[in-house]
Amino acid sequence: MTNERLQHAVESLKKTKVRMTPQRHAILEFLFETMTHPTADEIYKALEGKFPNMSVATVYNNLRVFKEAGIVKELTYGDSSSRFDSITNNHYHIICNDCGKIVDFHYPALDEVETLAEHVTNFEVKSHRMEIYGKCPQCRSEQNVVHS
Template sequence: MTSHPTANEVYDMVRKRLPRIGLGTVYRNLELMSESGIILKLEVGGTQKRFDATVESHYHIRCSVCGKVDDIDIEVQEEINETAAKSSNYKILGHHIEFSGICDDCQAEEQKLH
């Protein structure tokens, strides 16, 4: 899937097929899958972690109103890691860009109120 569900949202989806599955099983398998590189665990803004079926490097945008997370399809900035390495004594491993904005659904909601 292309959405970025939280563990609870995955639980709700999976339960439609496997009604007796436990939330712990969902957490455990999401963790195992992200450890083995099948999925990504996103530590984006908000209170919950989110999971991403696309493991190739890409960026995200998070709606400041509803918290929804979507992919942002812009070019990955490979060179920025070297730039960062020059002005830091960390060994740079990678980077992630998180945009914040208002999704079209929430923009429409806002319009309704005026």
């Protein structure tokens, strides 16, 4: 199913004038198979085995292309660098304040909030963003350890 989504993405890119290079394909592939919401640099490092000469700029360029094509979403948290996530349906993220882990979490889209906001503010609503913050199970249990 990863492959199916990947195929779909590649085809939707080809429909516009976006060429399919090996680097570009590898970045896409990585984004679709990983579950880790990587940073640009993590993508770069993950692929330097396969593409020893690839430039970081290539990663950034492609992430921009993918974003513009609606294939990939940029996640900006408090920390310095953005993370990137291939877009899937209706899931949100819950993030650990202590260790930074990001876990997917399914929930129907908050259409109601969008509609209400539209009426109240007279904006034309396009999208929304929601995240939940807390402490993950691992960090919770570490905290509970009694230090003697």
